[in-house]
Every structure is written in C-alpha cells, then in structure tokens.
Amino acid sequence: MTLREAKSRGAAAETLKRVARRLFAERGVDGVTVRQIAEAAGQKNHAAVGYYFGSKEALIRELVVDGARLIDEARNAWLDRLEAQGGPRAVAEVVDALVYPSLAAQDRENDYNRFIVMLSTTHRDLFMDALGGRWNSGYLRCLDHLRRLTPGLTATLQSQRFVFLGASLGSVLAMREAELADASREHPTWGSAQTLAHFAQGLTAMLTAPAPPEPALDPAAAG
Secondary structure, three states: OHHHHHHHHHHHHHHHHHHHHHHHHHOHHHHHHHHHHHHHHHOOOOOOHOOOOOOOHHHHHHHHHHHHHHHHHHHHHHHHHHHHHHOOOOHHHHHHHHHHHOOOOOOOOOOOHHHHHHHHHHHHHHHHHOOOOOOOOHHHHHHHHHHOOOOOOHHHHHHHHHHHHHHHHHHHHHHHHHHOOOOOOOOOOOOOOHHHHHHHHHHHHHHHHHOOOOOOHHHHOOO
C-alpha cells in the first residue's frame, strides 16, 4: 500500500467515525444501520463500516475509546495538578475536575457526550466493556476524593449521590451539546462559561447537602 493510499484510507475511516458518532448521538446505536452510516459519509460501498472496522460494534467501541481517552487524560492531568498542590481540599474542586475535562472530546460536531449518554442508557454493558476499566480512571479518582471529602455521609448515601452525580453530569452536558449543535440561532445560556460554573455549583450543592434525617420510628410498628 502506498503512503497516499494509507492516508486516503485513514481519511475515509475518520469520516465514517465522525458521521457515525453524530448519527448515534441523534438516534441511538440501534436506530442507525451501517448502510446509513456509509451513505451519510459519502461512501459508495455500503459495506465500508465492515471494511474499515470489522463490524458496527467494533466501530462503536472505537468511538467510545477515542473520546474517553481524551477526557480521561484531561481529568487525570487536572487531578495531578490539584494533588501536587496538596489538594483537592474541597468538593467543589473535585466537581470542577469532573465537569470541565468532560469537554475535552468536544469538537465542532458537539456530539460525544450525547453519544455516550445514549449508549450507556441502552447498552451499558457494551459501554463499560469498551472502557475496559482503563479509560475512566480519572472519574474513579474523583469519586475517591469525594468519599474523603464527604465524611458526614454514610457509604450508602455517598453511593446514591454518586449515581445522581453521574446521571446529572452526562445528561446536562449532552443537553448542552444538543443546543450548541443547532447553528440556526444563538445559545447565550449554553454558550456561556458561567453556565458551566453554575452547573458545577449545583452539583457541589447536591453532594454537600446534609444527610436527610432518619425516619421517625412508628410506635405501632415497634410494639
């Protein structure tokens, strides 16, 4: 294979990936066929996905890792800086390390977080297997710091709030992407850096809220 042919193949594969990620973000992985991906990418060969990636699932896995690697590297670098300074010392610092690096995979298509939310909702096992316990190390480091910084919560309450945290983080960032992908009008709310700061403050408030009171014991039940 010549260098020109190798570059052409690489460009075609990248186009297929970009188109597939957008379609998956809009319709979910079950709502898109490999034929539709090839056609939208301008490929005359409808078997192009199989040719370049082997299968639709292999393409999905590669898309997951492409973005997850960028986010994980950015998040770990963020935490490394905090830890080098003796931190993080507050929940808000950890939340920032969750929110802002999540934009590392964002490009002009504004679709990676939407793609991930759709995939993890319908095919969580595939999503987690694609990560392979490798490309979410920064996220897990954040949770370890949050456990340390929320000693007033029981392990059960911490786990519950971490579930709320993950769901909120993904859904809000996906909503933001969907709005910003609409080029037909301005999006002053979602385009503002202050919006992300406000979102981070909201997540911090959720994590640091006092534990709910224990329910009162029913005397009748106790008797």
